[in-house]
Amino acid sequence: MNDSIFEQIQDSAKYLSLDLCAQEMAQFAMEQQMNDESIQAIAETLAYLKQKKSESIISTLLRLSRLPLKEPKTFEGFDFDQLHGKQVETLKSLASLSALYAHKNLAFIGPQGVGKTHLAMAYGCQCCELGLKAYFLKATELNQRLTDARKYGRESSTINGLVKPSCLIIDEVGRCVFDKENTRMFFDVIDRRYNKEGPNTMIFTSNKGPDKWGEFFNEDSSLLCALDRIFDDATVFMIKGNSYRGRNCETIAISAGEPSALPKAKN
Template structure:
C-alpha cells in the first residue's frame, strides 16, 4: 500500500471517527496480507475490529453509569456452594430471553446467600448484549423519589427507574415502608409492567409483603404486576459471608 493511499485512509478514518482503524492500519494490513484476504474479507476485518472497540467502550460506559456495586459475572458465582439452586435455570436466564419478553426475576432467600451477586451477574450479561441497566436498593429508590417529590420533580426522577431495559431492585423488604412510599413503589412497578424487566432480591416471602408495604391491597397490586411474567428463584442455602468468616477464623483445636 503506497504512502499516499495510507495517508489518505488515515485522513478519512479521522474524519469518520473510527479511531481504531486510524491507529492500527499497518497492523490490520499486515494481518490481511499474511492471511491472503480478499477485498471483502479485509473490509469485514476492518468493520469487525472497529465495531468490537466501540462495543467494548459502550459496555464499559454502561457499567460505569449503572450503579452496580460490582461487576461480577456468573463465572464468579460458586454454584457448588448452593447445590439446591437450579443452575440450569440461572444459565437459561443469562440468555436474556426474559429481557426481550419484558419478564421479571425474583431472587428470594435469607441474607448472604448470593441473591445480589446473581442479580448483578444477570444485569452485566444484559449490558453486554446492549441493553440499558440500572441498579438500586429499594430503600435508596424510595429516598430519591421522596426527595424529588418535595421539589416537584417526582415524575422526572421516576424516569430514572422507568428508562432502563433492566432495573435491579435490591433488598426489597429489608426495611418496612409507609403507605406513601409503598404507593411510589406501586407507581414504579405498574409503569414498568410489560415495558421493562425488573430483577429484585428479597429476604421476605411474598406472603410477608403486606407488612413490608404497610398495606395488603397495595402489596397485592404490586405482586400482581411483578409476578404475571416472572421467574422466581428461591435460595435457601448457607451464607457466603459466614463461609468466608469461618475460613478466616483461627482454629479452635488445642495445641499439644
C-alpha cells in the first residue's frame, strides 16, 4: 500500500532533518483549511529538496572517495559477457552490496587487465550512490601514507581515517613491500575494521594469491593476524584469462618507399 501524502511529507522532512511528523502536518493542513492541491505542492517541494540533498551527498562522497569521476567505473559498464564459469552470477550479484551489510570482505585475484580494479571501483561507486562512504587507494599509496604518518607523527589519525569508510578498497597488493612498522600499522587498520559496527567491507585486488602476500609484508606475526581477519569471512574471486586492454586498438600498417634522390647543386 502506498504511503499517504502526509507520510510522504514526513519521510522527506526526516531526510531534511526537519522535526515534522505526519500527524502534525495533517493537523496544520486542517487548521489552515488547505486543499489537496496545496498539500500536494508541499509534498512535491519537500521531495524536490530531498532529491537535491541526496544528489549533493552522493556528489561529495564520490569526490572524497578518490574514485574516477570523469569516466566512473560502474557495474553497468562492466562486460560480464567476457566472463564464463559457474560462479559468474555471484559476481553479477555484487551490485546488491550484500557483502557490505554481511561484513564480508572481497578480493579479486588474477592477471592484469581482466577487470579486477573495475569491479572494485564499481563496488565503491555503488556504495556512494547509496550514501555510504567508500575510499580507494593503491597499495603503493597506502604504503607511502603509512610511512608519512610515522614520519610526521600522524599514525593515529591516519589509521582512524582508513577505518571510517564503510568500504575501503586497496588496489594492486603486491606492487610494493611494506616494512615491519608499516605492516604493523596495516594490521591495526585491519583489526579495527574487523571489529567495526555497521556496513563494513574491505576490497583487495592483486595479481598474486593471498598465499604469496607474505613476500610483500614484513613482520610475520602481524601479517598472519591481518590475513586471518581479512579472509576470516571473505569471498575471493579468482579471475583467469587474457587482458581486455587493447581489444579496441586499431593497428594500421604503412610502408615508406625509397627516399628520393636529392637534386644536384648547381655550380
